[in-house]
Amino acid sequence: MTRQAVERLSRQYDEPAWLADARLRAWQIFEMSPMPSRQDEEWRRTNPGGLRLDELVPFAEPSGQIESPLRLDGNVGGLITQMNSVTTDRSLQDHIAEDGVIFTDLQTAACEHPDLVQRYFMTEAVNPEIGKFAALNAAYWSGGTFLYVPRGVEVVLPLRSLYGLTEGGIATFGNTLLVLEDGARATYIEEYVSPEVDRQSLNAGVGEAYVGQGAHLTFITLQDWAGKVWDVSTQRALLGRDSRIDWLVINVGTGTTKTNIETGLQGQGAFAQMLGIIWGARNQHSDYHTVQDHIAPHTTSDLLYKSALTDEAKSVFSGRIRVVQGAMGTDAYQANRNVLLSEKAAAFPSPNLEIEANEVRCTHGATVGKIDQDQLFYLMSRGIPRDMATRIVVEGFFEDVLQREPVASIRDNLRDLIGRKLDES
Amino acid sequence: MSEQQELKIENLHVRVEDQEILKGIDLTVEPGKVHAIMGPNGGGKSTLAYTLMGHPGYEVTEGRILLDGTDITEMAPDERAKAGLFLAFQYPHSIPGVTMANFLRTAVNATRPEPVSPRDFRKTMREQMALLKMKDEFAGRYVNEGFSGGEKKRAEILQMAMLQPKYAVLDETDSGLDIDALRIVADGVNALLGPEMGVLVITHYQRLLNYIKPDYVHVLVGGRIVANGGPELALELERSGYEKFEPPSAA
Ligand SMILES: Nc1ncnc2c1ncn2[C@@H]1O[C@H](COP(=O)(O)OP(=O)(O)OP(=O)(O)O)[C@@H](O)[C@H]1O
Ligand SMILES: [Mg+2]
Numbered sequence: 001m002t003r004q005a006v007e008r009l010s011r012q013y014d015e016p017a018w019l020a021d022a023r024l025r026a027w028q029i030f031e032m033s034p035m036p037s038r039q040d041e042e043w044r045r046t047n048p049g050g051l052r053l054d055e056l057v058p059f060a061e062p063s064g065q066i067e068s069p070l071r072l073d074g075n076v077g078g079l080i081t082q083m084n085s086v087t088t089d090r091s092l093q094d095h096i097a098e099d100g101v102i103f104t105d106l107q108t109a110a111c112e113h114p115d116l117v118q119r120y121f122m123t124e125a126v127n128p129e130i131g132k133f134a135a136l137n138a139a140y141w142s143g144g145t146f147l148y149v150p151r152g153v154e155v156v157l158p159l160r161s162l163y164g165l166t167e168g169g170i171a172t173f174g175n176t177l178l179v180l181e182d183g184a185r186a187t188y189i190e191e192y193v194s195p196e197v198d199r200q201s202l203n204a205g206v207g208e209a210y211v212g213q214g215a216h217l218t219f220i221t222l223q224d225w226a227g228k229v230w231d232v233s234t235q236r237a238l239l240g241r242d243s244r245i246d247w248l249v250i251n252v253g254t255g256t257t258k259t260n261i262e263t264g265l266q267g268q269g270a271f272a273q274m275l276g277i278i279w280g281a282r283n284q285h286s287d288y289h290t291v292q293d294h295i296a297p298h299t300t301s302d303l304l305y306k307s308a309l310t311d312e313a314k315s316v317f318s319g320r321i322r323v324v325q326g327a328m329g330t331d332a333y334q335a336n337r338n339v340l341l342s343e344k345a346a347a348f349p350s351p352n353l354e355i356e357a358n359e360v361r362c363t364h365g366a367t368v369g370k371i372d373q374d375q376l377f378y379l380m381s382r383g384i385p386r387d388m389a390t391r392i393v394v395e396g397f398f399e400d401v402l403q404r405e406p407v408a409s410i411r412d413n414l415r416d417l418i419g420r421k422l423d424e425s
Numbered sequence: 426m427s428e429q430q431e432l433k434i435e436n437l438h439v440r441v442e443d444q445e446i447l448k449g450i451d452l453t454v455e456p457g458k459v460h461a462i463m464g465p466n467g468g469g470k471s472t473l474a475y476t477l478m479g480h481p482g483y484e485v486t487e488g489r490i491l492l493d494g495t496d497i498t499e500m501a502p503d504e505r506a507k508a509g510l511f512l513a514f515q516y517p518h519s520i521p522g523v524t525m526a527n528f529l530r531t532a533v534n535a536t537r538p539e540p541v542s543p544r545d546f547r548k549t550m551r552e553q554m555a556l557l558k559m560k561d562e563f564a565g566r567y568v569n570e571g572f573s574g575g576e577k578k579r580a581e582i583l584q585m586a587m588l589q590p591k592y593a594v595l596d597e598t599d600s601g602l603d604i605d606a607l608r609i610v611a612d613g614v615n616a617l618l619g620p621e622m623g624v625l626v627i628t629h630y631q632r633l634l635n636y637i638k639p640d641y642v643h644v645l646v647g648g649r650i651v652a653n654g655g656p657e658l659a660l661e662l663e664r665s666g667y668e669k670f671e672p673p674s675a676a
Contacts, residue, residue: 377480379532380504381505382506392523392597399521
């Protein structure tokens with residue numbers, strides 16, 4: 001990875017000058033910022049030393065096969081498929097395009113809709129300054145997803161992206177930019193997937209969502225990486241007045257994940273529902289840092305992250321609630337629940353509250369517990385074998401998340417996926 | 426090997442957390458018969474029930490359990506259930522997020538060679554629920570989650586009705602039931618009784634035995650069966666209590 005490689009990338013794609021410049025600025029930030037270490041508070045429980053960045057190449061041709069982990073099918077408004085950061089397929093139904101909706105890969109969007117993309121892309125929600133990996137993404141990203149929904153337009157069918165990583169020894173840079181103008185509505189589902197790879201690979205991703213006044217975004221982001229894949233990503237949504245995001249994060253496969261999921265409630269009356277489902281087996285390590293950032297008064301956030309872990313899997317959750325001065329009338333809820341199915345599985349929750357405003361309602365709670373042997377005995381006493389009983393208890397554990405509204409459209413798919421993962425373990 | 430049709434408990438010694446709780450139980454339950462076990466709190470009744478079902482916390486240190494001639498002492502609980510054993514729990518556990526209907530269907534299919542069709546299953550479940558005067562909405566509720574004491578006991582009998590075991594152990598299925606519920610539950614049990622099923626009823630109260638008529642009554646005190654008799658023994662206990670059976674106190 002070099003400055004020349006960044007320049008080559010811009011030339012190869014014949015990019016507009018602003019974008020080429022932005023890449024070089026990002027590269028500079030990347031070079032100047034130190035590699036995180038375990039001494040950094042953020043990386044206390046995830047050792048960045050395990051990532052061999054210098055052994056990764058930033059490109060690979062599409063290869064192999066990928067499949068939607070949720071087994072989602074054709075009933076969608078649009079679908080973008082990328083492999084190793086190269087767009088291999090994209091579609092958008094005509095009637096949606098006719099409403100002025102743009103749904104295409106980010107590179108194409110940067111050329112065809114430069115004003116729009118330039119206005120939002122890695123400026124406010126996530127910018128290269130926030131950290132080394134965001135900077136690396138900003139320098140090297142390709143492919144990506146751009147969704148733009150004009151004012152008042154409702155996209156009924158879900159829009160999907162499938163990001164595949166199929167080679168060992170590579171880095172991909174998934175990049176998602178979602179813009180909903182005032183009063184717009186859309187559901188966006190992205191899946192990150194890889195088959196088994198022979199060596200370490202990395203996805204350093206960025207996700208940004210702008211939800212305009214009164215708009216409503218349902219955002220489902222799913223990871224099903226192989227055991228040798230690292231994921232270091234930041235996704236941040238900014239919410240306008242009276243807007244709403246329902247945001248579900250699913251992780252059913254990874255080597256090491258270190259991801260930030262952040263909402264900035266910038267407009268009065270904004271509402272964020274943040275849900276997480278994490279299934280960890282073998283030595284999967286997932287480290288989620290969530291932020292519920294209450295900037296405007298009378299905003300509400302409701303977070304529920306649940307993880308079930310077996311073998312030697314680890315789950316780290318650090319959830320931050322920030323209520324700035326003046327954001328009175330804020331309601332902020334945070335719950336992190338972990339169930340351990342083996343002796344060596346472990347979960348490390350830590351809430352972190354910074355409340356500078358008055359008249360705030362805020363609750364938080366975290367639990368870590370072993371799977372209940374009495375529940376298993378009860379099920380087994382009815383003739384249900386131990387592994388099936390375990391599966392039933394774990395599925396039951398996730399059920400309250402599955403019953404939440406944003407999950408309805410993929411509920412059965414998600415149940416099947418969790419069931420398959422449990423069977424594999 | 427004998428193919429004797431019976432649930433036979435032979436010289437059963439059971440330890441829980443380094444303490445011997447059952448000190449040599451002998452008991453045989455034949456199909457078509459109702460046995461009642463009575464005894465003071467802490468006597469070991471639930472310990473016997475859990476041990477029969479194979480709870481991992483209860484260690485059999487001596488003796489064995491035979492179900493129709495097969496030694497089930499070392500079997501996992503699910504295998505015992507498949508062999509035809511059922512336990513109605515004194516304190517049923519709740520399973521959040523799992524509906525009664527799903528749970529029952531999984532259990533029914535797990536204990537049968539052929540899965541039942543969803544339609545047949547639903548039909549049978551509705552019928553059985555109606556017999557137990559359970560509202561339809563129960564099927565959609567999570568297993569025992571937020572159930573009242575009486576609802577839990579009915580749900581246990583519903584499970585028994587769906588699984589149709591050969592031998593059923595009912596651990597204080599009457600406790601916590603009001604008079605009407607007691608009758609409904611007892612009717613539910615009686616409806617299942619027949620020449621094919623043997624029942625072991627654990628109870629503190631003669632009242633239940635007015636509805637479910639025992640053929641034999643056993644008194645379990647201090648981990649031993651200290652008296653055996655017919656229905657009249659239960660009436661006697663009601664009058665005189667367990668005092669004469671209690672081991673001399675250490676004080
Ligand atoms: N899991 C356990 N851990 C420790 N002690 C136990 C356990 N299970 C049973 N015991 C002890 O074994 C003894 C018998 O208990 P058990 O529950 O079998 O009595 P019981 O006859 O069913 O009483 P009750 O009529 O109150 O239901 C008691 O002293 C009890 O404390
Ligand atoms: Mg008891």
